[in-house]
Amino acid sequence: MAPVAHRRPRQQPERQATGAETSPSSAWGARTQTIAVLGSTDGSSYSQLAGAAGRNFDPGSGNTATITLPAAVNTRYVRLTFTGNTGWPAGQLSEYEVYSS
Secondary structure (H helix, E strand, O other): OOOEEEEOOOOOOOEEEEEEEEOOOOOOOOEEEEEEEEEEOOOOOOEEEEEEEEEEEOHHHOOOEEEEEEEEEEEOEEEEEEEEEOOOOOOOOOOEEEEOO
């Protein structure tokens, strides 16, 4: 599967990110998606915040995966990269949120 990158730029000041949550639709079945989290301060040069790893999604538990980021991350742009999905031949995402501490 070719990597699929999703970026949702925001016009907000840099924030310290501590975690990211993804929440696909409840209509999607249980699956494991391989997701990496990248961050950038300028929108063009990205560095890894959380390495590619299998993230479990299950409709029975809200189809939400929480990805904990390093404690002191300053970033303005966040990109999720999907490189695998056991339930579909592409990445599945309906929304993602990044929270600061």
